[in-house]
Amino acid sequence: xxxxxxxxxxxxxxxxxxxxxxxxxxxxxxxxxxxxxxxxxxxxxxxxxxxxxxxxxxxxxxxxxxxxxxxxxxxxxxxxxxxxxxxxxxxxxxxxxxxxxxxxxxxxxxxxxxxxxxxxxxxxxxxxxxxxxxxxxxxxxxxxxxxxxxxxxxxxxxxxxxxxxxxxxxxxxxxxxxxxxxxxxxxxxxxxxxxxxxxxxxxxxxxxxxxxxxxxxxxxxxxxxxxxxxxxxxxxxxxxxxxxxxxxxxxxxxxxxxxxxxxxxxxxxxxxxxxxxxxxxxxxxxxxxxxxxxxxxxxxxxxxxxxxxxxxxxxxxxxxxxxxxxxxxxxxxxxxxxxxxxxxxxxxxxxxxxxxxxxxxxxxxxxxxxxxxxxxxxxxxxxxxxxxxxxxxxxxxxxxxxxxxxxxxxxxxxxxxxxxxxxxxxxxxxxxxxxxxxxxxxxxxxxxxxxxxxxxxxxxxxxxxxxxx
Numbered sequence: 001x002x003x004x005x006x007x008x009x010x011x012x013x014x015x016x017x018x019x020x021x022x023x024x025x026x027x028x029x030x031x032x033x034x035x036x037x038x039x040x041x042x043x044x045x046x047x048x049x050x051x052x053x054x055x056x057x058x059x060x061x062x063x064x065x066x067x068x069x070x071x072x073x074x075x076x077x078x079x080x081x082x083x084x085x086x087x088x089x090x091x092x093x094x095x096x097x098x099x100x101x102x103x104x105x106x107x108x109x110x111x112x113x114x115x116x117x118x119x120x121x122x123x124x125x126x127x128x129x130x131x132x133x134x135x136x137x138x139x140x141x142x143x144x145x146x147x148x149x150x151x152x153x154x155x156x157x158x159x160x161x162x163x164x165x166x167x168x169x170x171x172x173x174x175x176x177x178x179x180x181x182x183x184x185x186x187x188x189x190x191x192x193x194x195x196x197x198x199x200x201x202x203x204x205x206x207x208x209x210x211x212x213x214x215x216x217x218x219x220x221x222x223x224x225x226x227x228x229x230x231x232x233x234x235x236x237x238x239x240x241x242x243x244x245x246x247x248x249x250x251x252x253x254x255x256x257x258x259x260x261x262x263x264x265x266x267x268x269x270x271x272x273x274x275x276x277x278x279x280x281x282x283x284x285x286x287x288x289x290x291x292x293x294x295x296x297x298x299x300x301x302x303x304x305x306x307x308x309x310x311x312x313x314x315x316x317x318x319x320x321x322x323x324x325x326x327x328x329x330x331x332x333x334x335x336x337x338x339x340x341x342x343x344x345x346x347x348x349x350x351x352x353x354x355x356x357x358x359x360x361x362x363x364x365x366x367x368x369x370x371x372x373x374x375x376x377x378x379x380x381x382x383x384x385x386x387x388x389x390x391x392x393x394x395x396x397x398x399x400x401x402x403x404x405x406x407x408x409x410x411x412x413x414x415x416x417x418x419x420x421x422x423x424x425x426x427x428x429x430x431x432x433x434x435x436x437x438x439x440x441x442x443x444x445x446x447x448x449x450x451x452x453x454x455x456x457x458x459x460x461x462x463x464x465x466x467x468x469x
Contacts, residue, residue: 044250045106047084048078049088049105050086051087051089051096051100051110052087052088053092054434054435054442055110057069057272058109059089059109059442061399061444062331062395064396067331068271069268069272072270074107076263080260081250088105097122097239100240108239109126111129111236111237112236113234114235120242122239122242124248125237125252126238128237129236131236132211132234133168133230134226135157135206135226135230136214137224138199138202138224147228150176152172152180155205156183156206157182158183158195158198159195160184160191160192160195165209168231169208192213193213193217193447195209196214199224211226219274219330222275276330278319281319283318283462287462292463293317293323295323295361298357298361302365305365306366309469311469315460316337316393319455320336320337320338325360334360335354336357336360337361343363347363347367367393368393372385374392374397379415384416387418391417394452399446403427403428405438406424406427406428406436407421407424412424417453428444428445429445429446429447
């Protein structure tokens, strides 16, 4: 990860990862004229040293590109102010604040809780967030929809073991005089994101998570309702060290301007509103006609040129876009093969040429060839390696390297996909795993990639049964 300096050697408490603040309305504190004058009187550094944490909203890697609301916003701030950005990913909130205290970083681009403890050590600045725990349930209109916490009596609520959600539900149950059926789930196997999906699938009726986590996940599961708060709100903001209010003033003054405010609104929409849900996987192609898509000639030509099975490459095209050349994803992926901006440029395409079907498919074939070569030293069997390569195309190869390392460390076969590395990949949404020193690429929502591999292999099996290579 170019430009990143990872600080993973701290012996720090992981407990502080509980508050991931990016939910609720993000308000912008308007800087006063005095604050702006003070900020302007102090020269900004040539390089802005920023610390953050891996999380579903603040900072993560997707298809080997750096993403996240806080990362994107602070990157824009540094660019607008003419500063280079030096990013450190800390292992915990406590370690991140220690970096600020020690002068190793200038700014924390993460929602730091505005508590008495942290106000003694930091100066809040930047976008203001209010988070609280919310009930996750099927959306309004369903039978038994809950509009008041007193209606939880007699209902089944599933929460993670040893979590703040469990403690809140236990306290709430006591406040209600008992009667809430609290089911405790082992954190080693099921995390908050898994429980949210289980509510969406109807496997469990209710769960409780932080509102920021709920908002991100609602972009994957729009059938959910997350409107009922179950706790008091917690205010959070970015932070600078005490005595450096000039930098806080600079951040606030910048964010009060029209262009940054518009950029902030765009980022909020991108990360917390735009649907990340893929189209339903329904194969309605008559393979007996020997045709998969209007682009079969390109799939055949470039799969052959770069050592791929054209039916497998076409299967990826179907799962990626349903062969829609005009499709643009929430992350900026474009075209039939959903090429990300960095990959697009790395393989010689531009904004003008990425939607050319032939060039888009050719670039994807090259990417798959290069991924296969990179994974050959980890997975010797070419048939098994194909599953890893498909996964890496969807997630970015860094997350697959992490999953291979986690699988080996925890007694699974690092060279087998089903039940082994695919399981380890799903662990990467759990901070107990993605903060492990063997993981170099942090948080990842592995469940989507596991489903992606399953769909591609299913499509390929259907196509190859009727269409010769």
